[in-house]
Amino acid sequence: MADTTGAPYLVVAAAFRTLITSGEWAVDFRLPSRAVLGEQYGVGENVIRRAQELLITEGLLEGRPGAGTYVRAPQERLHMLRCPAPGYPSAPLAPAGISTWDAQSTAKLPAPADIAARLQIRPGQHCVRTEYEFLDAARRPVMSSTSWEPMSITGKSAVVLPDGGPFAGRSVVDRMAHLGIAVVRATERTQPIQTDRDQAQQLGVPVGSLATWIERTYYDSDDRPVETADLVIPADRWTVDYDLNLSGETSAG
Known part of the structure; x- marks a missing residue:
């Protein structure tokens, strides 16, 4: 990744957030493995994990035990x-x-x-x-x-x-x-x-x-x-x- 404007996991999280809000990653979309995403974004798996955890706390992603990480359906506020x-x-x-x-x-x-x-x-x-x-x-x-x-x-x-x-x-x-x-x-x-x-x-x-x-x-x-x-x-x-x-x-x- 060439972008050095922030910590690597924040840059990755921002990229994921854009994919979600644009609809390219739709509700119930299963994210690729951390290894695949790490290779795609040029970072380690730990960076991908931290980015996913951030978006989970924001309510955009959810982890499903044994199944992976998915785009979460919007929650009624x-x-x-x-x-x-x-x-x-x-x-x-x-x-x-x-x-x-x-x-x-x-x-x-x-x-x-x-x-x-x-x-x-x-x-x-x-x-x-x-x-x-x-x-x-x-x-x-x-x-x-x-x-x-x-x-x-x-x-x-x-x-x-x-x-x-x-x-x-x-x-x-x-x-x-x-x-x-x-x-x-x-x-x-x-x-x-x-x-x-x-x-x-x-x-x-x-x-x-x-x-x-x-x-x-x-x-x-x-x-x-x-x-x-x-x-x-x-x-x-x-x-x-x-x-x-x-x-x-x-x-x-």
């Missing part, structure tokens, strides 16, 4: 509406665009130090942890969430397990209301991340894929945290929107 507080009306457990979800709760888990700090409880105090896997219509994972609730609040009640009992699958707001607890506000912290091995496996994406991480905590009318969760949202599938109600705001931001 979903919009996730986030609001500054629950309510008006109670937010559903799953955002629009998600067909179903799987959940698994484990009770009496000691709260790790960071979770205890978020819930304002003692480290080691018993909590219920619930792992959620949200799925699209084809039952492909599209986001994940790990939720923690203090058992000092929900223990020995009908809502102790978010995935079981008469309130299974209901929102935190609804479940807490059953206990006479009004959830009145939520805080969220967001940051971009690259998925680690566990996150990538859960979401069905390559390790290192771009994602949005949201740390959310719900508070009751006494400003007590009642639940905290970590949401991992693949960046190639979701646009995260915030609809902020500014009525009654008096401070400058």
Whole structure:
């Protein structure tokens, strides 16, 4: 390759990207072997691998175990509406665009130090942890969430397990209301991340894929945290929107 305007794998990735966006490499096209591509572009197989991995993280290619690397079909981009507080009306457990979800709760888990700090409880105090896997219509994972609730609040009640009992699958707001607890506000912290091995496996994406991480905590009318969760949202599938109600705001931001 004569082009020296960037790292070799970036130059190769740009060439592949052009072939995909122009339609020369159509959806479901199986890429030639790395050896063949390396000879064609005058680079080593490792350069081809890095270029393919970059385009996989961008959602343009996908690796199929035992079958090779293919041009990926465009994914529908979903919009996730986030609001500054629950309510008006109670937010559903799953955002629009998600067909179903799987959940698994484990009770009496000691709260790790960071979770205890978020819930304002003692480290080691018993909590219920619930792992959620949200799925699209084809039952492909599209986001994940790990939720923690203090058992000092929900223990020995009908809502102790978010995935079981008469309130299974209901929102935190609804479940807490059953206990006479009004959830009145939520805080969220967001940051971009690259998925680690566990996150990538859960979401069905390559390790290192771009994602949005949201740390959310719900508070009751006494400003007590009642639940905290970590949401991992693949960046190639979701646009995260915030609809902020500014009525009654008096401070400058």
